[in-house]
Amino acid sequence: PSDVRKICVIGAGYVGGPTAAVIALHNPKVGVEVLDRDQRRIERWNSAHLPIHEPGLDKIVRLTRDGAIVNDSGKRATDSNEPVPEAGNVSRRGPNLFFTCDTQVSISTADMIFLAVNTPTKTSGVGAGRATNMRALDGAVQDVALYAKPGTIIVEKSTVPCGTAQRIRNTLDALRPVVPFEVLSNPEFLSEGTAVKNLMRPDRVIIGSSGSPAGKLAADALASLYTAWIPSSQILQINAWSSELSKLVAxxxxxxxxxxxxxxxxxxxxxxxxxxxxxxxxxxxxxxxxxxxxxxxxxxxxxxxxxxxxxxxxxxxxxxxxxxxxxxxxxxxxxxxxxxxxxxxxxxxxxxxxxxxxxxxxxxxxxxxxxxxxxxxxxxxxxxxxxxxxxxxxxxxxxxxxxxxxxxxxxxxxxxxxxxxxxxxxxxxxxxxxxxxxxxxxxxxxxxxxxxxxxxxxxxxxxxxxxxxxxxxxxxxxxxxxxxxxxxxxxxxxxxxxxxxxxxxxxxxxxxxxxxxxxx
Ligand code: NAD
CATH class of the missing domain: 3.40.50.720 (NAD(P)-binding Rossmann-like Domain)
Incomplete structure (x- = not known):
């Protein structure tokens, strides 16, 4: 999409890593940066031994992170360190997938930010054993409030309780009053072990928004990233509450x-x-x-x-x-x-x-x-x-x-x-x-x-x-x-x-x- 040039995915885990890699693969003109506080994890994403095992993931990360030579259909032609073949239908692609610990730079340069941090169950306090521990998500939202440029679209990728989009909006309103931010819900339905397959061919993509004109525009911007490889008939735009609850219900x-x-x-x-x-x-x-x-x-x-x-x-x-x-x-x-x-x-x-x-x-x-x-x-x-x-x-x-x-x-x-x-x-x-x-x-x-x-x-x-x-x-x-x-x-x-x-x-x-x- 013309207005989303750079994405920041906060959380380099089982969801953030593969999701970022597949978005980068299908949107070669969009820079996708995965941000994590865990330096060791980022180092491993930048190494030859990725921190998670998912069939097919290595190849996609190598292609998007290291760059490669591709033919007209976007398929990898040769390894990036091999000389470019003579044929005219071959060009160099990427790299457009990056892994970083630099919170300020990564967030402040993004047009769209995915929150893909962990949301475990609370082990103490009110609702212990049932309620969601929002510490990581709230921490990431604080960083977004601190550094994001006005108009950045915030996307909940993490599985969150109903009403979290509103919670994020409230935080942003309190810390950055008057600055416009749209918050979308875009739950992830991948299964570990088949993450790449699920991301490449999802049954559906759910995008929840506030329903306002600005919310719909933001939802369209997110949808256009997905339509690079997913038919628009499989992309469902609904309200944010339904979207958040859909994931829990599924x-x-x-x-x-x-x-x-x-x-x-x-x-x-x-x-x-x-x-x-x-x-x-x-x-x-x-x-x-x-x-x-x-x-x-x-x-x-x-x-x-x-x-x-x-x-x-x-x-x-x-x-x-x-x-x-x-x-x-x-x-x-x-x-x-x-x-x-x-x-x-x-x-x-x-x-x-x-x-x-x-x-x-x-x-x-x-x-x-x-x-x-x-x-x-x-x-x-x-x-x-x-x-x-x-x-x-x-x-x-x-x-x-x-x-x-x-x-x-x-x-x-x-x-x-x-x-x-x-x-x-x-x-x-x-x-x-x-x-x-x-x-x-x-x-x-x-x-x-x-x-x-x-x-x-x-x-x-x-x-x-x-x-x-x-x-x-x-x-x-x-x-x-x-x-x-x-x-x-x-x-x-x-x-x-x-x-x-x-x-x-x-x-x-x-x-x-x-x-x-x-x-x-
Ligand atoms: P994960 O624990 O593997 O990764 C989360 C990452 O976020 C960690 O590396 C952590 O260091 C990082 N993080 C936390 N707070 C941060 C902050 N403020 N700034 C930067 N980095 C921060 O978690 P996961 O399995 O990828 O799950 C992420 C979310 O996706 C959860 O809400 C989960 O419910 C949901 N989900 C998971 C799966 C799955 O199969 N694992 C599938 C669908 C949805």
């Missing part, structure tokens, strides 16, 4: 389906019905559909639980107790499901893990991400640690050791000895002499792995611990958790070496040379 509805099927899984385990068959049977009903119907360990990640809590708090504040109770049950079932799983493991060992090694395959809250925030694995580990196993071994293809240990220590806070937790970079090593292997995510790497070989490396424990069918069904693409595989608990098969041709061949060679791609 997440609440998705999570509700997961809790619904998980509540049924408990009935299935008690009756002999098969939850996979139920999911298939009901999912074929076009009114229900197959998505988000995989029973498993429940949802994790930084969004679902907190957004339901925020919706619950809103209902509470409005005096709608039954509504609040209804939605809070989605979170309650989720907690129950994780506990049920951990208790099942403990029961298998007669509530005594002393001298036992338990291996967790997968630590992130779902596949294809390095994000371990609110991961089911953390809760399961905390429960297991209370029974003092000799070792909790963890392998995850993307998570960083330091972050994993931090999550575990924070969750355990004094209830268990975390010194028995060991992180492995080799999945087979992690499984050696294990008494139980818990497959926590439906990582493709785990599915492709020769599980029998893993089994042959474990100590002998008879009969399967899993109440779930084998082999694992194929996960659905885009499913938030793909949890059917997650409930697998593999008992080592004592007769594996005898019966398994893989294992027999392994007897002649090292198990670790298996040519499975355990991508890092």
């Amino acid at each position: 997440n609440a509805m998705l999570a509700q389906r997961i809790s619904s099927i998980n509540s049924i899984s408990a009935i299935c385990e008690a009756t002999g019905a098969d939850v996979e068959e139920i999911a298939k049977s009901i999912g074929l009903d076009t009114r229900i559909g197959p998505q988000f119907l995989k029973a498993g360990l429940g949802f994790g990640g930084s969004c679902f639980r907190k957004d339901i809590a925020s919706l619950t708090y809103l209902a509470e504040c409005l005096g709608l107790e039954e509504v609040a109770h209804y939605w809070s049950q989605v979170n309650s079932i989720n907690v129950t499901q994780r506990n049920r799983f951990a208790r099942k493991v403990l029961r298998r060992f007669d509530e005594n893990l002393s001298g036992k090694k338990v291996t967790l395959m997968g630590f992130a809250f779902k596949k294809n991400t390095s994000d371990a925030r609110e991961s089911p694995a953390v809760d399961v580990i905390r429960t297991l640690l209370e029974d003092q196993p000799s070792e909790i071994a963890i392998f995850d293809p993307y998570c960083i050791e330091e972050e994993m240990l931090q999550e575990i220590s924070a969750a355990a806070h004094g209830t268990g000895d975390t010194s028995t937790v060991k992180i492995y970079t080799d999945p087979y090593e992690a499984c050696i002499n294990s008494n139980a292997i818990l497959v926590m995510t439906d990582c493709d790497q785990f599915k492709n792995s020769p599980l029998q070989r893993i089994c042959s490396r474990t100590t002998s424990v008879p009969d399967s611990l899993s109440g779930y069918p084998s082999p694992a069904p194929k996960p659905q693409e885009d499913d938030y958790l793909g949890t059917s595989f997650a409930n697998y608990m593999l008992a080592p098969q004592p007769d594996c070496v005898e019966n398994c041709p893989d294992c027999r061949s392994k007897a002649r060679g090292p198990v670790m040379t298996e040519p499975v791609e355990w991508a890092r």
Whole structure:
């Protein structure tokens, strides 16, 4: 768009980073700068090793951040450091994506500012456990009030409580009276693990505005950034309250389906019905559909639980107790499901893990991400640690050791000895002499792995611990958790070496040379 030449995205996280990269990719004439207070994070965005793992993201960041040579259709022709080919249809593009810690310069030079900072649940004070902690967002708005030039369009990208656009307007009015700023709501619906795909082909883009003529103009300016790659029919302009609430409702509805099927899984385990068959049977009903119907360990990640809590708090504040109770049950079932799983493991060992090694395959809250925030694995580990196993071994293809240990220590806070937790970079090593292997995510790497070989490396424990069918069904693409595989608990098969041709061949060679791609 002609009047938006420079964008500042505040918050270089799972949303800010990929969103900025995709906007930059499709708007090569717009400079997109991602601003964060966390210098280490910015350094990593500027390095060859990005701070988050998202399939396809590296390529886009390299193209937009480092610049490249592209052909007429905007496609990358060669690497930027290669000589420009003779052909006339090739030109140099970018760079137009930048990462910085310079708050003043970044904000003061922007025509449009996206707020993509974290909005976790409050842990203390009024509304603790339900209300949204607005500290990061308020801090970013203060910086905007301090440095933004008049007329800069402010866009809420973060998931925020209803009424936040008005809250931002009030702050700006108080700190910069008479200076015009429009505040838009533009919630992000991407899923981690498929962020690039979701950003490239979103089902819809929601833009909420004040509805005033100036608000509509601002909304049009934002829409024109998106129409560079998204059909305008998929861009919905609505009022800011609806827009803010849409995001909470979308997440609440998705999570509700997961809790619904998980509540049924408990009935299935008690009756002999098969939850996979139920999911298939009901999912074929076009009114229900197959998505988000995989029973498993429940949802994790930084969004679902907190957004339901925020919706619950809103209902509470409005005096709608039954509504609040209804939605809070989605979170309650989720907690129950994780506990049920951990208790099942403990029961298998007669509530005594002393001298036992338990291996967790997968630590992130779902596949294809390095994000371990609110991961089911953390809760399961905390429960297991209370029974003092000799070792909790963890392998995850993307998570960083330091972050994993931090999550575990924070969750355990004094209830268990975390010194028995060991992180492995080799999945087979992690499984050696294990008494139980818990497959926590439906990582493709785990599915492709020769599980029998893993089994042959474990100590002998008879009969399967899993109440779930084998082999694992194929996960659905885009499913938030793909949890059917997650409930697998593999008992080592004592007769594996005898019966398994893989294992027999392994007897002649090292198990670790298996040519499975355990991508890092
Ligand atoms: P994140 O924690 O990964 O990133 C937030 C970043 O903001 C951090 O790097 C932090 O240092 C930075 N920050 C905080 N205050 C700042 C300030 N005043 N100035 C500069 N930087 C500041 O968070 P995220 O997962 O990217 O989520 C961001 C928002 O998007 C949240 O509201 C979340 O609910 C929403 N959301 C997240 C997802 C998801 O899958 N992660 C999806 C949709 C929406």
